[in-house]
Every structure is written in C-alpha cells, then in structure tokens.
Amino acid sequence: MKAVRIHGRGGPEHLVYEDIPQPQPGPGEVLVRVYAAGVIAPELTWDETYVTSKGVSRPLPIPGHDVTGVVEAVGAGVSEPNVGTAVYGLTAFDRDGSAAEYMLALPDELTQKPLLLDYVQAAAVPLTALTVWQALFEHGSLMAGQKLLIHGAAGGVGVFAVQLAHWTGAYVIGTSSERNENFLYDLGVNEVIDYTRIRFEDAIQEVDMVLDMVGGDTLDRSWQVLKKGGVLISVANPPSVEEAKAHGVRSVWFIVEPNRLQLHQIGELIDAGKIRPVIDTVFPLSQARQAYEQGAKGHTRGKIVLRVKD
Ligand SMILES: NC(=O)c1ccc[n+]([C@@H]2O[C@H](COP(=O)([O-])OP(=O)(O)OC[C@H]3O[C@@H](n4cnc5c(N)ncnc54)[C@H](OP(=O)(O)O)[C@@H]3O)[C@@H](O)[C@H]2O)c1
Incomplete structure (x- = not known):
C-alpha cells in the first residue's frame, strides 16, 4: 500500500x-x-x-x-x-x-x-472537536452565560471551540488576526480581538474561562483577564501552577484522548447542523x-x- x-x-x-x-x-x-x-x-x-x-x-x-x-x-x-x-x-x-x-x-x-x-x-x-469537548465540558464545565476567551480562535481547535461554546450559550471572545474577523463572527463569536494590533488584556477582563491554543507569552498574559475562581485551560503549553494560585484561579493542561461516545455526540451535533x-x-x-x-x-x-x- x-x-x-x-x-x-x-x-x-x-x-x-x-x-x-x-x-x-x-x-x-x-x-x-x-x-x-x-x-x-x-x-x-x-x-x-x-x-x-x-x-x-x-x-x-x-x-x-x-x-x-x-x-x-x-x-x-x-x-x-x-x-x-x-x-x-x-x-x-x-x-x-x-x-x-x-x-x-x-x-x-x-x-x-x-x-x-x-x-x-x-x-x-476528531482531534480538534474532541480536544474542545474535553476542555470545555470535562476539565472546564462551561455553562451558558459565562464569558470565554479563546486564543487561536481561527485555528483547527479554535473553530470548534467557538462553535461549541456558542452552542452552550457562553459569551465568546476570540483572538485572531484581522483576516479572520468576519469568518469568526459567522461562526458565532461575540467579539474578536486582533492580536496583531491590540493586547487582549487591555480590552477585556473578568472572564470565566480562557482556552489557550497559542501558549508562550499569550498564555503568560492570560492570568490577569480571569475573574477569581476562573479557569485557564491550555492545550499548547502547561500553565504555571504557582501563577494560578497567585491569581486565585484553576489551571489545566491535558492531552486529548480518543473517545468514541464523545465523538458520537459531536457527530450528532454536526448532523443536526449545530456545528461544522x-x-x-x-x-x-x-x-x-x-x-x-x-x-x-x-x-x-x-x-x-x-x-x-x-
Ligand atoms: N494538548 C492537546 O491534547 C492538544 C490537542 C490539539 C491541539 N493541541 C495544540 O494546540 C495548538 C493549536 O492547535 P491547532 O491545530 O488549533 O493550531 P493551528 O490550526 O495551526 O492554529 C492556527 C491558528 O492560530 C492563530 N494564531 C497564530 N498566532 C496567534 C496568536 N498569537 N494569537 C491568536 N491566534 C493566533 C492563527 O490565526 P491568524 O492566521 O489569524 O494569525 C491560525 O488561525 C497546537 O500547539 C497543538 O499542538 C494540543
């Protein structure tokens, strides 16, 4: 073969x-x-x-x-x-x-x-949607009305993060370059921050959850936008446990796992036209x-x- x-x-x-x-x-x-x-x-x-x-x-x-x-x-x-x-x-x-x-x-x-x-x-x-499912609903317990910041919103993982968070009823803020702004609004994002022009920490605060697909400096600057008791989930780099403690938030790092049942549920949402x-x-x-x-x-x-x- x-x-x-x-x-x-x-x-x-x-x-x-x-x-x-x-x-x-x-x-x-x-x-x-x-x-x-x-x-x-x-x-x-x-x-x-x-x-x-x-x-x-x-x-x-x-x-x-x-x-x-x-x-x-x-x-x-x-x-x-x-x-x-x-x-x-x-x-x-x-x-x-x-x-x-x-x-x-x-x-x-x-x-x-x-x-x-x-x-x-x-x-x-599979990989991208399962990563988001496990981040938002297993590690993060995202709920309707909560404010979520997604770094790398236009990427492979990001496009499912935007759609599944929107489907949950969360208020969704995504970072991307200007090129992807209209695309992200079409996917269901409430606000787009152009990371090439604006430091996201100057534009938003008091979010319940950050989902980070970028890592590095973007991850390091994310602590300050979380409200107390919030959660920072990164799949790009492991976040610092000390920083999480200092800011009174929870930090999560995980590797996505194959999961037949979750993938079946994701498939049902796709067939129902909720996500794509x-x-x-x-x-x-x-x-x-x-x-x-x-x-x-x-x-x-x-x-x-x-x-x-x-
Ligand atoms: N731990 C796990 O289980 C797991 C699972 C899946 C993925 N991952 C990791 O997650 C990361 C993302 O994966 P992916 O497949 O989504 O990546 P990807 O598709 O390559 O991401 C590309 C996107 O990132 C955006 N981007 C680049 N720099 C950015 C910045 N500074 N701020 C905001 N957005 C930025 C780009 O937007 P513009 O074009 O607009 O710049 C582009 O749309 C990778 O490191 C991957 O290894 C980990």
Whole structure:
C-alpha cells in the first residue's frame, strides 16, 4: 500500500511517500481503508511519535491520527464496528497513523461518520472537536452565560471551540488576526480581538474561562483577564501552577484522548447542523510533505486534510 512515513526526527522534510506492506488486524483490532486523514503539524516533534508509552522505539512512524474511511476487516473478538461501516475517529498518538491507504485502529477509537459530511470534511473533526469537548465540558464545565476567551480562535481547535461554546450559550471572545474577523463572527463569536494590533488584556477582563491554543507569552498574559475562581485551560503549553494560585484561579493542561461516545455526540451535533468542520486546504496523500509544511506556518484557518482515496 501507499503510505507516508517519517524517516527522521525534525520537520516535514523527513516525510517520505512510499510503498510499504499493508497491515493485518490482530485480535481486537480494526483495519480501516483510509479515505482521508487530518494533518496535525506539531506531531512531527512529539515524543510519542517516536517512542511508545511502553518505551519501544518507532523508527519509521506513519503520522496522522484523524481518520475517516470504511472498515475493511476486523480481528478476532471485535463485534463492532462491522465490515463496510463508514467510520471516523481519533487514534492513539503512539501507534501508526492514517497517512496511509490502510491503518489499524481500536473499536473504541471509531464511531459512525456523520451523515452530513463527506470523508474529507469528516477528517477535520476528531482531534480538534474532541480536544474542545474535553476542555470545555470535562476539565472546564462551561455553562451558558459565562464569558470565554479563546486564543487561536481561527485555528483547527479554535473553530470548534467557538462553535461549541456558542452552542452552550457562553459569551465568546476570540483572538485572531484581522483576516479572520468576519469568518469568526459567522461562526458565532461575540467579539474578536486582533492580536496583531491590540493586547487582549487591555480590552477585556473578568472572564470565566480562557482556552489557550497559542501558549508562550499569550498564555503568560492570560492570568490577569480571569475573574477569581476562573479557569485557564491550555492545550499548547502547561500553565504555571504557582501563577494560578497567585491569581486565585484553576489551571489545566491535558492531552486529548480518543473517545468514541464523545465523538458520537459531536457527530450528532454536526448532523443536526449545530456545528461544522472548516477545511483550509486539501492535499493528496502524495503531497503530505507540502501539507505539513503549510500547517507548520501556524496560520491555518480550520484544518488541513489529506485526501487518501478519491
Ligand atoms: N494538548 C492537546 O491534547 C492538544 C490537542 C490539539 C491541539 N493541541 C495544540 O494546540 C495548538 C493549536 O492547535 P491547532 O491545530 O488549533 O493550531 P493551528 O490550526 O495551526 O492554529 C492556527 C491558528 O492560530 C492563530 N494564531 C497564530 N498566532 C496567534 C496568536 N498569537 N494569537 C491568536 N491566534 C493566533 C492563527 O490565526 P491568524 O492566521 O489569524 O494569525 C491560525 O488561525 C497546537 O500547539 C497543538 O499542538 C494540543
């Protein structure tokens, strides 16, 4: 089968499109014929990409953990999903990914693809929407009427953060450059702060929650806009526990986990027309290197997707 593998730690220049043997499902595994894969540009630098949680080295890993496609075969003991089912899912970061014609997944990582979406659209959903779901509702308990500041609102995670927060009934403030202002208002944001012109801490205060997808200095300046008892959730960098204490707020850092039930609920919201994926660019699998190069620039609107099967 055709696949993209990482031939060296570093950047997209190490991605090679090549022929490799097709995997076969072992007990408890699902073989998916991949139709499309989401691009997660930073994964080329993550430790999990090169060493499993059990410390086993992975010399030529396949990137991509957002998968959509059709179940081709299942291993012993798998009762669901059935062969022939159209599925989408987020798979674990320390196993081979979806930038390939076939991949192995676990049943708990997959659920039925939303009916309203084609495969390319569906590949833009799992990692980003699950990250937001877990941030807002598991780690943060966002409620209607609360004020939320989203850093990186126009990015892959941000577009679902805006929509799910709006759906919850929160007052949503997003940071982005001016280019994305109208786009974010269309998605449901209440206020946009152009981070290239305005320091957000001069424009807002007393927010209940900050969801940070930018990190660094943006994260460091976020403590002062929170009200006492608020929460700062970052998925970009771990926030300082000391700063949180000093400001009387809670801080959260977490890594998104595959979750079939949550992904099913997200799919229901998509099919009900409440939220939708946003696709920046679609590349063929053979151009994965260009796709990861574009993602690494940090100005993606929504998600970059690899089309694996026409
Ligand atoms: N911990 C986890 O489980 C987890 C899960 C998912 C993602 N992440 C991390 O979350 C981060 C974001 O991921 P992503 O996929 O959403 O990234 P992305 O799609 O690459 O984000 C690009 C967006 O960031 C915006 N941006 C860049 N600099 C900004 C700034 N200073 N202030 C506000 N917005 C800015 C850009 O807007 P403009 O073009 O308008 O500048 C662009 O729309 C990454 O670090 C990723 O590794 C972590």
